[in-house]
Amino acid sequence: MTAPTDARLATAAALDAFAAWAIRSTADRELSLTTASTIATLDRDGPQRLSDLAVREGVTQPSMTALVTRLERDGLAARGDDPTDRRAVIVTLTEAGRDVLRARRTRRATRLAGLLDRLTPEDRAAVEAASGALSRLTHTDPSRGES
């Protein structure tokens, strides 16, 4: 096996097509990808600086300012002071924010699980066998988290 390139690329292409399809066919108008990811980060790692969040989520600081403003307006997060640095803003997830995140995860997983039922038992087994690996891949990313 000294020709990994083609097979690797084909696998990657299939995964990419699947990812796009999954996102689009379970599209959730309630929370955008960035919004959901940001809430998930706050849930996983706790309160953080606005600018740190921006870096983690791969958006600019003004974008994160606007996003946090929307989250605050909707009661999903709150701005707080950093006692050690009066310039900084600490963003905290509210209980309502956690609820929304849980609801979204349940909703999306349920929808996608329904789609998985279309697979043959063999294919479903293959996907289940790979889900751990995909999950690990998702979490090896040094910068970004999941939804």
Next chain:
Amino acid sequence: MTAPTDARLATAAALDAFAAWAIRSTADRELSLTTASTIATLDRDGPQRLSDLAVREGVTQPSMTALVTRLERDGLAARGDDPTDRRAVIVTLTEAGRDVLRARRTRRATRLAGLLDRLTPEDRAAVEAASGALSRLTHTDPSRGES
């Protein structure tokens, strides 16, 4: 095995998290998901009515009008007449549109293949084994296509 729910949901959740991560960590500013998917649909299924495209892509008709206008402006698609119905607009992909689609696929697959290198050989094998199943799942969707 009469308790499929938990395992299925866990698999679905892992897939969903992976999908969101894949989309975000290979984010492509050149073509949005909808734009790419629309071009792919035109490439796969040929010229179509604007409103049919809107239904297929799961966006409203005004959104598709705007998208086609952008595609036309960028030379990726063209509006044409339907000889049997003068109200209708037939959208056709140009050669430039096909080129852009090919380039995007290559670019994204390459990027994602690089990320797959982070996996252990065992995990990578599992993912490769599942890629066919995921690909079939992507294509069983009666409404939507891939990217």
Next chain:
DNA sequence: GACCGTTGTATCACCTAACTATATTTCGGC
């Protein structure tokens, strides 16, 4: 201990891309 460059956030002007509601043109049945 005042100065000054750096850092953290906000604001501004701008763009893309989605939505709903509505206008306009054409089709097709009666």
Next chain:
DNA sequence: GCCGAAATATAGTTAGGTGATACAACGGTC
């Protein structure tokens, strides 16, 4: 030939992104 329905376009709103810039607070240097 009329009139409702269908196909597209337009207008107005919102979310979400950008770079440039303003401003306040921090922290090191002399």
